[in-house]
Amino acid sequence: MGTIILYPSPGMGHLVSMVELGKFILKHHPSFSVVVLTLIPSFNTGTTASYVRHISATFPGISFHHLPDIPLDPLLYPSMEAIIFDLIRRSNPNVNNALQSISLSSNVIVFIIDMFCTPAMSLAANYNIPVYYFFTSGACCLAQFLHFPTIHRTTTESFKDMNKLVHSPGLPPIPSSEMISPLLDRTSTDYSDFLDFCEHFPKAAGIIDNTFDSLEPKAIKAITDGLCVPDLSTPPLYCIGPLVAAGGDGSHECLNWLDLQPSRSVVYLCFGSLGLFSANQLKEIATGLEMSGHRFLWVVRSPPSEKKEDRFLPPPEPDLSLLLPEGFLDRTRDRGLVVKKWAPQVAVLSHESVGGFVTHCGWNSVLEAVRAGVPMVAWPLYAEQRFNKVVLVEEMKLALPMDETDGGWVTATEVEKRVRQLMEAEEGKAVREVATARKEEAARAMEEDGSSRVSLSKLVGSW
Ligand code: UDP
Numbered sequence: 001m002g003t004i005i006l007y008p009s010p011g012m013g014h015l016v017s018m019v020e021l022g023k024f025i026l027k028h029h030p031s032f033s034v035v036v037l038t039l040i041p042s043f044n045t046g047t048t049a050s051y052v053r054h055i056s057a058t059f060p061g062i063s064f065h066h067l068p069d070i071p072l073d074p075l076l077y078p079s080m081e082a083i084i085f086d087l088i089r090r091s092n093p094n095v096n097n098a099l100q101s102i103s104l105s106s107n108v109i110v111f112i113i114d115m116f117c118t119p120a121m122s123l124a125a126n127y128n129i130p131v132y133y134f135f136t137s138g139a140c141c142l143a144q145f146l147h148f149p150t151i152h153r154t155t156t157e158s159f160k161d162m163n164k165l166v167h168s169p170g171l172p173p174i175p176s177s178e179m180i181s182p183l184l185d186r187t188s189t190d191y192s193d194f195l196d197f198c199e200h201f202p203k204a205a206g207i208i209d210n211t212f213d214s215l216e217p218k219a220i221k222a223i224t225d226g227l228c229v230p231d232l233s234t235p236p237l238y239c240i241g242p243l244v245a246a247g248g249d250g251s252h253e254c255l256n257w258l259d260l261q262p263s264r265s266v267v268y269l270c271f272g273s274l275g276l277f278s279a280n281q282l283k284e285i286a287t288g289l290e291m292s293g294h295r296f297l298w299v300v301r302s303p304p305s306e307k308k309e310d311r312f313l314p315p316p317e318p319d320l321s322l323l324l325p326e327g328f329l330d331r332t333r334d335r336g337l338v339v340k341k342w343a344p345q346v347a348v349l350s351h352e353s354v355g356g357f358v359t360h361c362g363w364n365s366v367l368e369a370v371r372a373g374v375p376m377v378a379w380p381l382y383a384e385q386r387f388n389k390v391v392l393v394e395e396m397k398l399a400l401p402m403d404e405t406d407g408g409w410v411t412a413t414e415v416e417k418r419v420r421q422l423m424e425a426e427e428g429k430a431v432r433e434v435a436t437a438r439k440e441e442a443a444r445a446m447e448e449d450g451s452s453r454v455s456l457s458k459l460v461g462s463w
Contacts, residue, residue, distance in 0.1 A: 001031040001032055001107075002033075002107045002108070002109035002110075002463070003033050003035060003106040003108045003109065004022070004025065004033070004034045004035070004108075004109065004112065005034075005035050005036075005037065005098075005099070005102060005110070005111045005112070005129075006019075006021065006022055006034060006035070006134070007036075007095065007111065007112070007113045007114060007117045007120055008036065008037075008114045008117070009039070009084055009088060009114040009117055010039045010040060010041055010048075010084055010087060010088075012048060012051065013136070013272075013273060013362070014114050014136055015036075015038070015051070016245050016364075017136040017245075017364065018036065018112075018136075019055055019062065019245075020210075020243040020244070021112070021208065021210075021243060022034040022059075022061075022062050024243055024456065025456070025460070026059070026061040026062070028456060028457075028460075029460050030061065032061070032109075033063070033106070034061055035062075035063050036062060036063070036065070037095060037098055038052060038064050038066050038067065039067045039087060039088065039091055040069070041069070041070075041072075041083070042069050042071065052064050065102065067091050067094045067095065068091075070087055070090045070091060072087065072090075074311070075308060075311075078189075079190060080312060081190050082189060084116055085116065085190075085193050088116060088119055088120070089119050092119050092123065095120045095123055096123045096126070099111070099123055099124065099126070099127050099129065100127070103127045108127065109129070109130075109463045110130055110132060110205075110463050111129045111130070112131075112132045112133070112134050112208065113132075113133060113134070114133075114134060114136065115133060115136075115145075115197050116197070118197040121200055121203065130205040130206075131203075131204050131205060132204055132205055132206045132208055132459075133206075133208065134208045134209075134210075135207055135208065135209045135210070136210055137363040137384055138209070138210075138211045138215070138216055138219070138363055138366070138388070139209050139211045139215075139216040139219040139220045139237075139239065140170070140171055140216055140387075140388075140395065141180065141363070141384050141388065141391075142207065142209055142219070142223065143169065143171055143222050143228050144174070144179075144180060145180070145194075145198045145201065146198065146202075146223060146228035146229050146234065147168040147169060147228040147229070148195065148198045149195060149198050150228075150229070150231075152186070152195055157186075158184060158185050158187070159176040159179040159183055159184045160176070160184040162176035164176055169227035169228050170218045170220075170221060170223065170227065170228065171219060171222075171391070172390060172391065172394040172395045174390050177386075178386040178387055178389070178390050179386075179387060180194075180383070180386075180387050181382060181384070181386065182383075201229070201234075201235070202229050202232040202233065202234060205462070206235050206236045206237070206238060206459065207236070207237050207238070208238045208240055208459060209237060209238070209239050209240070209241065210240065210241040210243050210363070210367065211239050211241045211367075212239055212241050212242060212441070212442060212445035212446075212451055212452050213239055213445065213452075214445070215242075215370065215396070215438060215441070215442070216396070218395070220237065220239060223237050224236075224237050236458075236462070238455045238456070238458060238459040239451065239452060240452045241445075241452060242367040242368075242370060242371050242442050242445070242446075243367075244364070244367055244368050245346065245364075246346065250344065250347060252339075252343065252344045252347070253339075254297055254337055254343050254344075254348065255344065255347055255348070255351065257297070258297065258351045258352075258353040258354065259351075261295055261353040262295075262353065263353060263355075264352070265294075265295045265353060265355055265423075266295045266353045266354050266355060266356075267292075267295070267296050267297075267354075267356040267358060267419050267422065267423055268296070268297045268298075268348055268349065268354050268358070268374075269289075269296060269298040269357075269358040270298075270299040270345060270348075270357075270358075270359065270365070271299070271301075271360035271381060272360045272364075272365060272381070273362075274381075274382065275360045275381045275382075276302070276304045276315060277301075277303060278303050278304075281409065281410065282300065282303070282323050282324065283323070283325050284409075284410065284415070285298070285410075285412070285415055286324045286328045287325060287412035287415075288411070288412035288414065288416040288419065289332070289415060289416075289419065290325075290331065290332055291412060291413075291416040292415070292416045292419040292420050293335075294419050294420070294423050294424075295335045295336060295353075296332075296335070296336045296337070296419075297336070297337050297339065297348065297354070298338050298339070299338075299339050299340075299341070299342065299343045300318050300320065300323065300324075300339070300340060300341075301315050301340075301341055302316050302317070302318040302323070303323075315341075317340060317341065320340070345365065345368060346368050349368050349369055349371075349374050350371075354372075354374055355374070355432075356374065356375055356376070356377065356419070356422040356423055356428070357374045357375070357376045358376070358377045358379055358402070358419070359377070359378065359379065359399075360379060360380055360382075360385055361376075361379070361385040361389050361392060361399075362383070362385060362388075363384075366388065366392065366398075369398075369435070370398065370435070370439065370442055371439065371442050371443075372439065373436045373438070373439030373440075374435060375398060375399065375400075375422060375431035375432045375434070375435040376392060376398055376399035376400070376422075376431070376435075377400050377401075377402050377418045377419070377422050378393055378402060379402035389401065396434070396438075397430070397431060397434045398431055398434055399431060400422055400427055400428070400431060401418075402415070402418050
């Protein structure tokens with residue numbers, strides 16, 4: 001019937017979410033075909049390449065068009081975002097070639113891009129292909145981004161220096177220091193790039209968001225009522241989530257260990273694909289966990305390397321005997337498991353023995369917890385995670401806050417206190433009840449007449 005071109009930004013999280021969108025569309029509208037444009041930086045090929053091979057082999061409706069590599073030196077850039085933006089900008093001629101060649105051989109009906117891929121938006125006009133955004137974080141974050149150009153025009157100060165609450169339609173007041181991190185400093189290039197992206201949102205034919213109506217009703221209403229972009233019309237919003245990647249390794253040792261633990265007794269700690277802590281902070285977490293007396297499953301990675309050239313490489317295998325307090329593993333042997341580097345998170349969160357999740361508040365992790373009905377402790381680290389924490393704690397009531405002292409340090413006492421609250425106290429009971437309700441709503445949203453399926457039908461109808 002037609003071809004859908006998806007253009008995710010590089011980075012596993014965005015690629016996986018985009019592919020889930022493709023799978024979701026094909027599941028309910030199998031006559032379409034999906035082509036994913038992939039941009040795999042040469043300094044980071046490993047996991048992405050094997051994931052692409054796996055999807056190609058298992059989903060015949062999805063094919064991949066690899067954009068030529070652009071050689072660049074990661075050490076010349078101030079941030080990972082800066083590398084990605086430059087890669088995307090410099091890939092534009094290749095994206096143009098891809099659109100041209102795919103359009104020659106098939107009937108392309110829509111071009112769906114990640115927010116970071118905004119530079120490719122103008123190309124689609126040459127081929128009369130409508131452009132939609134796929135937004136991989138929540139509607140609250142989307143509402144904030146949509147409103148950001150208005151805030152930019154009405155102030156000259158950086159969020160990092162404002163020291164006040166920021167009020168935006170559909171959102172709880174956000175302390176300016178907790179704003180989405182690339183927006184904090186208006187003199188940075190990341191700030192200008194994000195401003196540019198945000199100004200492009202209203203030009204899209206539609207915005208697809210990985211969330212569901214009853215998770216973020218106020219933000220969704222503010223967006224659809226046009227309150228976030230007061231001076232322009234807002235494109236239609238399609239909330240089609242929660243889309244969660246199935247799977248991972250179903251035979252991982254930690255799942256066997258979870259089988260042996262009592263129902264809802266284990267607190268799971270994991271900080272996304274990039275979250276790293278200093279050696280001192282790891283020791284402090286260990287001490288807090290030990291003091292809490294609770295069962296735990298903890299994913300531990302090596303601290304960030306001090307060498308500049310290692311900045312963008314995955315950290316090496318952690319040496320637990322060096323990183324954790326002496327005797328910690330022995331003393332907690334009967335109630336705790338430390339997993340190195342990576343756990344099959346979706347399977348872990350859906351396991352009956354898991355009763356709580358200490359998370360960095362990445363949106364995929366949040367959706368995976370919501371879908372599994374697991375309450376959270378919010379310990380944000382990077383990107384939009386500090387913003388997500390405010391939303392999870394103040395608005396959604398799905399998480400307890402992990403409080404930091406100056407400089408982002410979290411004490412063992414704070415870890416102990418929050419784990420205890422989550423697992424045994426009234427505060428934990430309250431967030432657990434909300435999590436259970438959202439789990440049921442998430443499942444309902446994905447049923448045939450559920451809000452996300454209705455949204456998907458409207459979206460496909462708009463093509
Ligand atoms: N993840 C996992 N095991 C880990 C760490 C992360 O399976 O040990 C998965 C997690 O389930 C989620 C993704 O990696 O799907 C992380 O995405 P998120 O948006 O939460 O955070 P990011 O890594 O993008 O900061």
